[in-house]
Amino acid sequence: MANIKDIAKIAGVSVTTVSRVLNNHPYVSKEKKEAVLQAMEEYNYQRNINAVHLSKGKTFLIGVVIPFTNHPYFGLLVEGIAKEAVKYNYKLVLFQTNYEVVREIEALEMLQHKQIDALIICSRSCGWDLIDEYLEYGPIIFCEDSRGRNVSSTFIDHYKCFYNALEYLYDKGHRKIGYCVGRKSGTNSRQREKAYRDFLDKEHLSFDPDYIFYECLKFEDGVKVVQQLTRMDNPPTALLVTSDIVAAGMITYCKEKGILIPDDLAIMGFDNQPVAKIMHITTLEIPLVEIGEKLFLQALDSRSNSHEEINVKLIERQTV
């Protein structure tokens, strides 16, 4: 396979001139440019991108850390990142971590080794101490409130969101309110728990650990939650469900079991996924695609750190 040197020789020019042609540098005469292009054509020249990367010190790859690819929340987030990446001619390397720290480290190491130019962490298991070790190697962007840290982030204020949603349910008359989240630990979950406890305190409601449901990620997890509810002596009358698809599972199963929504159980979903519209789920619209886009742009801007808070919108439908 021909390289730039071969092309230069064949076209009777220097490698510099060939490089100029490759990069559309203006200072190349028409004749030489022609000759170079023809030589490239003739020998089916392919620029070795690894040499470019070595020379330029960047790869036009951006790493994206997500726990699951087949989850609508992360699906939309990635969609947003990808949308913007295309514009800037960047490609994405997806790291599906299943919340395993070793996988997160793999991603961080790729940043360290300059195999990716930046890393977007949409959700993580590892601690900040680990992150800090890798900050020197390139930009790391977060989809969680990381104000006060030396990184960029685009985030939802989950504390505020949750608090407002709880107040909304309270105003609708609910006093036994529970919630479902994806996992127990994690920044977002902690913020939500804090909001939940603060809210309970304010309204002088008692805290019941059984009102919190973890590991709610998929349609079938919603079914499981309802199954648990039916076994409870004093089940909640309303639930905040942090994924519409889980809410959809709950509603489906409730219908099967004759549990009336919202009368027996009020459900507020999150994300405003398409399924929410179809199933008339009252939900908090989170502009995930937009968040993804912003995350990407922050990843590109390696010099300055910024923090963007994104607002959510309540979509009132028929499940509360």
Add this chain to the structure above:
Amino acid sequence: MANIKDIAKIAGVSVTTVSRVLNNHPYVSKEKKEAVLQAMEEYNYQRNINAVHLSKGKTFLIGVVIPFTNHPYFGLLVEGIAKEAVKYNYKLVLFQTNYEVVREIEALEMLQHKQIDALIICSRSCGWDLIDEYLEYGPIIFCEDSRGRNVSSTFIDHYKCFYNALEYLYDKGHRKIGYCVGRKSGTNSRQREKAYRDFLDKEHLSFDPDYIFYECLKFEDGVKVVQQLTRMDNPPTALLVTSDIVAAGMITYCKEKGILIPDDLAIMGFDNQPVAKIMHITTLEIPLVEIGEKLFLQALDSRSNSHEEINVKLIERQTV
């Protein structure tokens, strides 16, 4: 940032020796190895992976082309690929194409430019003529029957599957059978249509184009299909639905509308996703994770082409 030359100088050895230490080559004395390691430690040496890539001519990246990331079918497929990739220390570059040919070309070009070592195409829009242009640059692996072509593949015989499934429904007494697929064109859809038509011919049943539903990918698409059914004068009594999640949508909506399953409408799903179990969907189990694993291994083996057919298993539950 220190490079291999600096480390060599500091440790008082040649770059070759440093390289040997980096690659665990046996012929390095204990003392020199120590010295090198210490120098690396002290200067926080990071091997420039792009230089390695340039030198080795490979990147340990494998491209994966999928139309959608947030779809359970492709989610599981990618899971299988990723599972195997980890073992071999490869990373994946995911190309979400939305079935746009330009995106597929992007992936092919990354192969051409040696930015990825191989490309796995799980589903495509482009034609074989385009693929053929890129075959010379590296292995391209397919998740569709591509026997007779100069590539590797792991696939389901969708013709056989569909035909068998149709016979199963026929044996259950159904004479008005329709089906739902993801998209109209595409290798799999064509195979299925052929099976459908051949089956109708064999059983002397007439072909009704309204019995075929396209663009069925998500939960909400299932809802739409049922809505269409209710508007039909002579709707099918049984449907093959090529995704459990779509079947789940159909069943959910049927329940809402009082359509009895399987009496009014029999539904056979595909994939045996978790949702199929929960909703008691009769389905064809497709071992997607296993297929993903095999695809990856084929991608690694660049010299020989192979074709593996994967068998499916009927899981009888309550929707047929």
Add this chain to the structure above:
DNA sequence: GTAATTTATGAAACGCGTATCATAGCAAGA
């Protein structure tokens, strides 16, 4: 005891495109 291996080490070439610097011709402005 000499030949054949094995161990240990380094110089230099290689993979390949980009960036800097130097050079030279030519045109516009003073």
Add this chain to the structure above:
DNA sequence: TCTTGCTATGATACGCGTTTCATAAATTAC
């Protein structure tokens, strides 16, 4: 006419790790 400044081109260094080849010393083999 002389100075700038732009156009055009190439030599060379650079980014950096791997690999080949050569050499020397230390073992093992016969």
